[in-house]
Amino acid sequence: MLPTPDLSHLKRKDYEFVYEPAEDTFLFLDAFEDEVYFLKELQPAISLEIGSGSGCVTAFVGKILGESSCLKYCTDINPKAARATQGTAKQNKVSVDIIETHLVSGLLPRLEGQIDLMYFNPPYVLTPSEEVGSHSVEAAWAGGIDGREVIDEFLPYIKRLLSVKGAFYMVVVNENKPDEIREIMKNDGFDSSVVKTRLAGREKLFILKFVRTAA
Amino acid sequence: MLQCHVKGCNANNFPLELQEVVLEQEEAEMNEDFLRNMLTKIEYDALVATCLKLDINDLPAAIPADAAYNDEFLQILHRVILETHIKSGKMVCPNCQHNYIIRDGIPNMLLAEHEV
Numbered sequence: 024m025l026p027t028p029d030l031s032h033l034k035r036k037d038y039e040f041v042y043e044p045a046e047d048t049f050l051f052l053d054a055f056e057d058e059v060y061f062l063k064e065l066q067p068a069i070s071l072e073i074g075s076g077s078g079c080v081t082a083f084v085g086k087i088l089g090e091s092s093c094l095k096y097c098t099d100i101n102p103k104a105a106r107a108t109q110g111t112a113k114q115n116k117v118s119v120d121i122i123e124t125h126l127v128s129g130l131l132p133r134l135e136g137q138i139d140l141m142y143f144n145p146p147y148v149l150t151p152s153e154e155v156g157s158h159s160v161e162a163a164w165a166g167g168i169d170g171r172e173v174i175d176e177f178l179p180y181i182k183r184l185l186s187v188k189g190a191f192y193m194v195v196v197n198e199n200k201p202d203e204i205r206e207i208m209k210n211d212g213f214d215s216s217v218v219k220t221r222l223a224g225r226e227k228l229f230i231l232k233f234v235r236t237a238a
Numbered sequence: 239m240l241q242c243h244v245k246g247c248n249a250n251n252f253p254l255e256l257q258e259v260v261l262e263q264e265e266a267e268m269n270e271d272f273l274r275n276m277l278t279k280i281e282y283d284a285l286v287a288t289c290l291k292l293d294i295n296d297l298p299a300a301i302p303a304d305a306a307y308n309d310e311f312l313q314i315l316h317r318v319i320l321e322t323h324i325k326s327g328k329m330v331c332p333n334c335q336h337n338y339i340i341r342d343g344i345p346n347m348l349l350a351e352h353e354v
Contacts, residue, residue, distance in 0.1 A: 068275035068279055069279060091268060091316075109343065129243050
């Protein structure tokens with residue numbers, strides 16, 4: 024079993040501004056642990072985490088992929104989260120390039136079809152639409168109607184960014200209607216599977232995986 | 239790897255031009271397989287041009303024909319893309335002149351609402 028990344032440098036005060044790893048984060052780590060063989064075979068040259076927050080997931084994935092094996096990009100709209108990711112990368116000796124941006128703004132068209140591994144723990148919580156669009160910690164969870172507003176904005180980018188062999192992983196809850204998301208992605212040319220699922224309090228969490236349908 | 243995304247700015251906007259840059263070198267383990275993998279993903283001319291602006295002039299003007307197995311070349315590439323980090327500075331769009339600030343090693347690509 025791989026150790027959970029060391030987050031001891033992040034204090035209570037940091038978590039007022041940056042999403043603190045919780046059940047969804049840990050399920051994501053467990054999913055990547057299940058995927059170790061696939062990820063090593065995939066040998067991604069460029070990876071991208073959207074909304075990296077504390078940086079816990081990217082530090083974990085970085086450990087799986089190994090030093091100097093992959094250019095690891097992260098984005099976050101929250102400047103404090105971007106800096107938390109940086110601190111976590113350093114603390115865990117994983118090299119990461121962080122970009123402060125909204126989802127993947129600024130990466131296209133240069134990185135079109137170049138990302139081999141992409142993952143996103145999106146703001147999936149059902150909230151009023153007005154709560155979407157913050158640049159602080161709320162951006163980590165506020166998902167608007169059906170918790171889908173940010174997810175739906177992001178889905179069209181997947182087919183543009185992923186390389187031919189690329190894989191995309193995403194956390195969702197039951198209320199996000201995972202089957203509907205899989206259907207949307209199917210129409211974009213992706214096969215999907217559920218890598219992991221867990222009941223955490225009231226939330227039923229899923230980790231979805233998408234790869235391009237073989238031609 | 240980043241590109242200007244101001245609304246209506248669609249041409250001649252790559253690479254962003256680096257200005258007032260403070261660099262930082264950090265040693266990293268060399269991985270030849272990774273570098274070979276990157277050869278197809280790099281826009282080599284843009285990389286060379288950007289490096290020259292930063293007074294890094296070790297990269298040959300054209301990618302060597304035997305790049306994948308040229309140890310000397312791979313060493314340089316390793317130093318440039320894995321060990322050289324931009325601590326602070328700004329990236330200026332050669333087309334619309336938009337400034338993207340880099341602080342604490344993190345470029346800020348966010349735009350104001352009227353620019354999106």
